[in-house]
Amino acid sequence: MYRYDAVDRAVLADRAAEFRDQVRRRLSGELTEDQFKPLRLMNGLYLQLHAYMLRVAVPYGSLDPRQMRALADIARRFDRDYGHFTTRTNIQFNWIRLADAPEILDVLAAADLHAIQTSGNCIRNVTADPYAGAAADELEDPRVWCEAIRQWSSLHPEFSFLPRKFKIAVTASPHDRTAAKVHDIGLLLRRGRDGATGFEVIVGGGMGRTPYVGPTLKAFLPSDRLFSYLEAVLRVYNRHGRRDNIYKARIKILVAALGAEAFGREVEAEWEKIGSGGDLPGSEIARIRDSFTRPELADSPAPGDFEVRRAAEPAFARFVRNNLKAHKLPGYAIVDVSLKGFGETPGDITADQMDVVADLAERFGLDEIRSTHEQNLVLPHIRLADVHTVWKALDAARLATPNINLISDIIACPGLDYCALANARAICVAQDIARRFEAPDRAEAIGELKIKISGCINACGHHHVGHIGILGVDKKGEEFYQLTLGGSGAEDAAVGKMLGPALPIDRVTDAVEAIVDAYLLHRKDGERFLDTLRRTGDAPFREAVYADAH
Amino acid sequence: MPMLIRLSDGVFSQVQDDFVRLGDDEPVAGGDVIVSLGRLLSGDLVRAGGGRLGVWLEPEDEVEALAGRLDQVDLVALAFPKFRDGRAFTSARLLRERLGFAGEVRAVGDVLQDQAGFMVRCGFDAFSPADGSTVEAWAAAAGRHRHVYQRAADGRAPAFADRGSF
Secondary structure, X not given: OEOOOHHHHHXXXXXXXXXXXXXXXXXXXOOOHHHHHHHHHOOOEEEOOOOEEEEEEOHHHEEOHHHHHHHHHHHHHHOOOEEEEOOOOOEEXXXXXXXXXXXXXXXXXXXXXXXXXXXXXXXXXXEEOOOOOOEOOOOOOOHHHHHHHHHHXXXXXXXXXXXXXXXXXXXXXXXXXXXXHHXXXXXXXXXXXXXXXXXXXXXXXXXXXXXXXXXXXEEEEEHHHHHHHHHHHHHHHHHHOOOOOHHHOOHHHHHHHHOHHHHHHHXXXXXXXXXXXXXXXXXXXXXXXXXXXXXXXXXXXXXXXXXXXXXXXXXXXXXXXHHEEEEOOOOEEEEEEOOOOOOOOOOEEEHHHHHHHHHHHHHHXXXXXXXXXXXXXEEEEEEHHHHHHHHHHHHHOOOOOOOOOOOXXXXXXXXXXXXXXXXXXXXXXXXXXHHHOOOHHHXXXXXXXXXXXXXXXXXXXXXXXXXXXXXXXXXXXXXXXXXXXXXXXXXXXXXXXXXXXXXXXXXXXXXXXXXXXXXXXXXXXXXXXXXXXXXXXXXXXXXXXXXXXX | OOEEXXXXXXXXXXEEOOEEEOOOOOOOOOOEEEEEHXXXXXXXXXXXXHOOEEEEEOOOOOHHHHOOOHHHOOEEEEXXXXXXXXXXXXXXXXXHHHOOOOOEEEEEEOOOHHHXXXXXXXXXXXXOOOOOOOXXXXXXXXXXXXXXXXXOOXXXXXXXXXXXXX
């Protein structure tokens, strides 16, 4: 974890005081709702269908146990005993009273947490690889860059009123777990021929109503030039991005309209003018790197009875197969904590469950917790010898569903149950599909299959990059769902293609099952759903879903 | 005369605004005037009666158009047609940092105290608030943050310099 210093803490305290003053002016009537709206949004406070919702930043998805307990405390004192992890790796509290918001920010600030820029047309929370610092396949820990970006983008004087929101992802692994290519900027850490690090810079990806896989603007940007380059991209966007139509205001529209080459030329020209004066001194990057606590990882700790228990206990073996990932060091594992229990709301977590995760991270996990954009949690440093104990504790708290990357590990936005923008519900659709595929052997036989559900075209549920995407639409007051196939948010990023006419809500799960059955029928050895689909095209799947409609 | 908040040597004060905005077809009669960018560039202006000259830029007007003419100009007014339109923040920084303009940079239009800090950081030094802010409220809003993380046009030391990492 990055350790805040006095400067970082002062920034949070000052921001909390500023918001307290803004809330006071709103409650006294000095500010109209219209004037207050952009101010509260810059502090993550939304007015939803039933109440205020506060979105708390989990910077690049990193939390420590103390912070997780602060979130549990907020859930108990100010909400209804639960929170919701989002596809931006943040956490939302759905039942907040406006008058409590300033106090909540104080509670957050006391734990080095905040809600700065979790909303509004500004640079949002940075997405990082949730396995950062632990993954066997990473070049270096990308969170150093994420923290530097967090600081640089916080209360940025020039870039806080952009045409639209702006999201940056950083990954340092060949396997992209951040959906970098559908971010406004994706930074893929690379090593140059001379061994120095740099970034492949992707600009102009996005979802929403006009999805794009972003083009590569720069194949290799030396890492010490990152901030001047970001400034150049943001400046060109701030000046030239559309402001006449919020649906055409994201940078992806500007990049697509100009073409990546012409846009890139504008950025290069601006970058040259900015020069290295726009860069962060190397000493500051070094300071940030040194301010990260080093988890005290032992040298090849003994695995204890890990293998014995795995052989003896099928349920444990199943958890190990699905929820453990390779750690960079022998004797350790990355443990995925599923927030996708059957019948639960994807991403929801109770205050008690938060405490369980905090305790486990403290006792067994070197104080590290991560949230993922797929709405799960991660304990990135668990000794193999402790995995069984951790599993038992997670299981007792209903957090050990062995379904990571399987068909029931569904992303869903809050949808019409909470959100003022939604056209249709998403949560109950996710729950129904998950229940249909609850039998674990069947789910494992199906293998990696990512279903992502959005309750409206804004695509918070990332349906465009779902292997199976489901989009809720409103047809004359009734909820209908469009299916897309073939999307991917990984390194092979792709936008899914629409399969056919939208379906009524009671046919969605049947349609998913028909797609799965068609896949199982057509797949060849070792193929994932996505592989089969790419080989066969979507005809067999369309046939399976719509055959009975003819 | 309308009142204006001005920042000078780190102090905010309320001052009288002597400038009058001149329409493109109004004759220059004397006194301090603000004209559109188009009128300034058309070159038909003379400084009447020793009055000062200001130019008004809409967000889409590129400040680079003023290059080479800034020595004729005492004031650049940058418009915020809506406070959500953040283009003038970029314009102000470029005016100060790239074009080296040392005259008055004034925020006009939908100018609210909650943006005071950002405006000062980008190089604005005169403010015509739309929300009736007092000079005290404006100064408090602008000075709320003890630290900033970025270099900008105000010369404030960013956190990384405070931390002594230069």
